[in-house]
Amino acid sequence: MATANHNLSNYDKSTLPNAEHFRFGIVVSEWNDTITNGLFQGAYDALIDCGANEDNIIKWNVPGSFELIYGAKKMIEHRVDAVIAIGSVIQGETKHFDFVCEGVTQGIKDLNVISDTPVIFCVLTDNTMQQSLDRSGGKLGNKGTEAAIAAIKMAHLRRTF
Numbered sequence: 001m002a003t004a005n006h007n008l009s010n011y012d013k014s015t016l017p018n019a020e021h022f023r024f025g026i027v028v029s030e031w032n033d034t035i036t037n038g039l040f041q042g043a044y045d046a047l048i049d050c051g052a053n054e055d056n057i058i059k060w061n062v063p064g065s066f067e068l069i070y071g072a073k074k075m076i077e078h079r080v081d082a083v084i085a086i087g088s089v090i091q092g093e094t095k096h097f098d099f100v101c102e103g104v105t106q107g108i109k110d111l112n113v114i115s116d117t118p119v120i121f122c123v124l125t126d127n128t129m130q131q132s133l134d135r136s137g138g139k140l141g142n143k144g145t146e147a148a149i150a151a152i153k154m155a156h157l158r159r160t161f
């Protein structure tokens, strides 16, 4: 398994663009907020560590991961260089998991196609709460950190080309 016992969230900021002049929007789902708050903290801490100014980080909450699509669309209108969409979808008893995951995946993909602002997909789609805990600041790192690094790289690409 790709992530078995590997923390994939380490980064070398000397290899990254400085984020001091970038504006970031972070849209956070309130479903499974223990997980999404951990993802947000990882993302926020990484952005600050890489030079971002706290005044240039806008955070909005939305009810669930499906609302990340609309929230990110509205965030794009606030002149940010990149948006990070943070959610945690955990399998329940029914197929609702499949539809939420597919819907938010396709919706965020569509925003990357139709808008000029990169939207980073930071939505955990896990079978269990433990899998989510492991990936939001646990033994397998923090996908929020990884999303922040992706946001910095894409913000730089957007400004450069």
Ligand SMILES: Nc1c(NC[C@H](O)[C@H](O)[C@H](O)CO)[nH]c(=O)[nH]c1=O
Pocket (backbone or CB within 6 Å): 029, 031, 032, 063, 064, 065, 066, 067, 087, 088, 089, 090, 091, 100
């Ligand atoms: N079950 C989870 C949901 N479900 C709610 C949807 O995201 C959406 O808010 C609702 O269908 C109304 O449009 N959302 C999550 O983020 N995580 C879940 O595990």
Ligand SMILES: CC(=O)[C@@H](O)COP(=O)(O)O
Pocket (backbone or CB within 6 Å): 089, 090, 091, 092, 093, 094, 095, 096, 097, 098, 100
């Ligand atoms: C991903 C979901 O919407 C899921 O948590 C809802 O649970 P259930 O499928 O048992 O209704």
